[in-house]
Amino acid sequence: MLKMMMMRNIAAASFYCSSRRWRGMPCLHSNSTLVVFDNNYFAFFHSQPSKPIKSTRTQLDQPVRDSPKITNVEDAFNVFDRMLQMRPRPSVVPFNQILGQVAKLKHYSAVISLYNQMGVSRIGHDVYTLTILIICYCHLNQMGFSLSVLGKFFKLGLEPDVFTFTTLIKGFLLENRVAEAATLLHKMMRGGNCQPNVVTFGTIIRGFCMKGNNSAAIQLLRKMEEGACKPYLVVYSTIIDSLCKDTLVVDALNLFSEMMSKGIAPNVITYTSLIHGVCKLGAWKEATRLLNEMVSKNIFPDVFTFNVLVDTLCKEGMVVEAEGVVEIMIRRDIDPDSVTYNSLMDGYCLRGEIGKAKKVFELMLSKGSMVDVVSYSTLINGYCKHKKINKAMMLFLDMCHKGLVADTITYTSLVDGFCKVGRIDYAQKLFSKMQACGQLPNVRTYSILLDGLCKNRQLSRAMQLFGEMEAKKLDIDIVIYSILIEGLCKTGKIESARDLFCGLSSKGLQPNVRTYNIMISGLCIAGLTREAENLLIQMEEKGCSPDGWTFNTIIRGFIHNKQTSRAMVLIQTMAEKGFSLDASTTELIVNLLSKDEVDPALLPLIKKSL
DNA sequence: TTAGGGTTAG
Numbered sequence: 001m002l003k004m005m006m007m008r009n010i011a012a013a014s015f016y017c018s019s020r021r022w023r024g025m026p027c028l029h030s031n032s033t034l035v036v037f038d039n040n041y042f043a044f045f046h047s048q049p050s051k052p053i054k055s056t057r058t059q060l061d062q063p064v065r066d067s068p069k070i071t072n073v074e075d076a077f078n079v080f081d082r083m084l085q086m087r088p089r090p091s092v093v094p095f096n097q098i099l100g101q102v103a104k105l106k107h108y109s110a111v112i113s114l115y116n117q118m119g120v121s122r123i124g125h126d127v128y129t130l131t132i133l134i135i136c137y138c139h140l141n142q143m144g145f146s147l148s149v150l151g152k153f154f155k156l157g158l159e160p161d162v163f164t165f166t167t168l169i170k171g172f173l174l175e176n177r178v179a180e181a182a183t184l185l186h187k188m189m190r191g192g193n194c195q196p197n198v199v200t201f202g203t204i205i206r207g208f209c210m211k212g213n214n215s216a217a218i219q220l221l222r223k224m225e226e227g228a229c230k231p232y233l234v235v236y237s238t239i240i241d242s243l244c245k246d247t248l249v250v251d252a253l254n255l256f257s258e259m260m261s262k263g264i265a266p267n268v269i270t271y272t273s274l275i276h277g278v279c280k281l282g283a284w285k286e287a288t289r290l291l292n293e294m295v296s297k298n299i300f301p302d303v304f305t306f307n308v309l310v311d312t313l314c315k316e317g318m319v320v321e322a323e324g325v326v327e328i329m330i331r332r333d334i335d336p337d338s339v340t341y342n343s344l345m346d347g348y349c350l351r352g353e354i355g356k357a358k359k360v361f362e363l364m365l366s367k368g369s370m371v372d373v374v375s376y377s378t379l380i381n382g383y384c385k386h387k388k389i390n391k392a393m394m395l396f397l398d399m400c401h402k403g404l405v406a407d408t409i410t411y412t413s414l415v416d417g418f419c420k421v422g423r424i425d426y427a428q429k430l431f432s433k434m435q436a437c438g439q440l441p442n443v444r445t446y447s448i449l450l451d452g453l454c455k456n457r458q459l460s461r462a463m464q465l466f467g468e469m470e471a472k473k474l475d476i477d478i479v480i481y482s483i484l485i486e487g488l489c490k491t492g493k494i495e496s497a498r499d500l501f502c503g504l505s506s507k508g509l510q511p512n513v514r515t516y517n518i519m520i521s522g523l524c525i526a527g528l529t530r531e532a533e534n535l536l537i538q539m540e541e542k543g544c545s546p547d548g549w550t551f552n553t554i555i556r557g558f559i560h561n562k563q564t565s566r567a568m569v570l571i572q573t574m575a576e577k578g579f580s581l582d583a584s585t586t587e588l589i590v591n592l593l594s595k596d597e598v599d600p601a602l603l604p605l606i607k608k609s610l
Numbered sequence: 611t612t613a614g615g616g617t618t619a620g
Contacts, residue, residue: 096611103612131612166613202614209615237615244616269616276616307617314618339618346619378619385620412620444620 244277314347419452489522524557
């Protein structure tokens with residue numbers, strides 16, 4: 001209902017956005033028309049001032065000395081070449097500016113290439129050049145090279161500054177090298193002439209957040225508050241975002257209030273994190289409130305905010321509504337980007353509407369350089385999920401021809417696709433190929449291949465793969481154990497399955513409802529219905545609520561083991577808990593009724609449970 | 611001219 005309310009607001013807002021009145025008036029919030037629905041005000045879509053008209057002048061039309069804003073790598077290389085041909089040569093500063101702008105576009109390898117060209121053309125380096133180079137190596141997870149650039153500083157008699165060290169700390173944290181990051185921080189603090197600043201501490205706080213250690217992040221925030229290096233918006237926003245990602249939205253909102261009470265004003269990034277957090281919890285009313293609140297402060301949603309809305313709607317199956325949001329973006333002169341379209345494609349794939357997803361993909365292709373690895377992976381995943389492995393492989397080859405590098409997620413989707421069509425040998429080959437191509441399988445990849453092997457009754461290979469995961473010290477989760485327990489149960493190895501199940505707590509893992517259901521099903525198949533029923537009691541005692549599947553499995557177990565009266569007792573319990581008989585259990589009961597094996601007095605109960 | 615926060619895929 002709340003979702004529908006939100007969508008009606010969006011739809012209403014869309015109407016006003018397209019009206020002549022709105023288009024002619026880049027209005028302020030105070031002048032805007034409010035869209036009212038159940039006391040919610042959804043004004044932001046038609047209160048945001050229009051963006052200025054884009055200049056048609058290309059980057060190359062502008063003189064180098066104006067420090068042109070680079071918007072793509074091709075322009076960067078062109079401007080760079082022109083500068084190299086200039087006589088006298090420009091100083092190192094404009095070269096640094098180009099390197100910096102390309103780094104901001106996240107084309108780190110291109111920066112390294114430009115840097116090498118500077119060396120060939122005998123253009124000197126300074127602290128800026130080398131720091132930008134370190135940034136690039138850090139983002140490419142090549143800390144070894146970053147540290148060798150640090151060596152260049154000393155060789156050239158240059159002194160690294162707080163920017164250099166902060167970047168190196170970030171690089172260490174990105175590679176999970178926490179101890180080295182801490183050592184560098186302590187060296188800075190002891191050194192005297194290059195003290196860490198608010199960005200350094202912000203970087204460390206983000207490192208804690210990335211590791212899921214919100215309490216350490218908050219502890220450091222408190223220390224900053226006590227000291228001279230006061231936290232500001234970015235630091236608070238970092239923690240607010242991390243709390244939202246961990247679904248600790250109440251804590252995030254409390255920190256948000258605390259931040260504002262200290263006079264620190266939020267911006268669109270802070271609000272987008274909060275909106276994302278509440279959307280993930282399905283708290284649409286709260287999302288609407290936050291959207292209206294930000295607009296009331298003249299903070300307007302940007303492409304990130306809209307993408308959060310589009311993606312959440314798509315994940316909820318509301319792709320038509322998501323398309324509506326995209327239309328609103330376009331009217332608001334906010335260009336949908338590849339993230340927007342990738343979310344839409346995934347939304348269509350989730351609904352099984354691959355044709356529509358393909359149309360979005362073709363639209364992206366027609367727009368030029370919009371299709372990326374995620375776009376291909378999304379569509380590949382859509383085909384794989386619907387057992388169209390040949391189409392998925394065609395796309396995979398196409399992306400390789402275009403020079404796009406398939407990542408772990410792309411390969412994982414394809415491994416899943418091959419497993420789904422029973423071509424387990426191909427799945428295993430692809431699993432090896434991805435590693436040969438430098439893409440490491442993660443826990444998800446392993447879980448998919450393990451499941452494929454178990455479902456194809458290749459249990460010994462599955463156990464071998466599990467051993468590989470243990471040897472690699474991967475973070476083996478309950479999903480992996482559930483797959484193995486199911487594989488053991490289905491091959492009649494109930495003892496081994498029971499051992500694995502009972503050993504979960506010693507590994508610090510809690511079975512979830514799926515794990516219980518698998519074990520209960522295994523016990524029923526083995527005729528151990530009493531033990532299955534005990535497990536039902538045990539799971540409830542441990543706070544894991546059974547679902548309809550749990551009850552139906554045990555009821556079928558009772559019927560198969562000719563324990564009809566016990567089945568009827570459980571049907572009663574199930575009905576009291578609000579669950580129904582599923583199709584296969586119903587079929588068994590109808591069969592019993594036809595053979596007069598059920599007391600007619602129980603008929604009303606059975607009817608009630610259907 | 612260099613460092614820190616928000617969006618997508620399994």
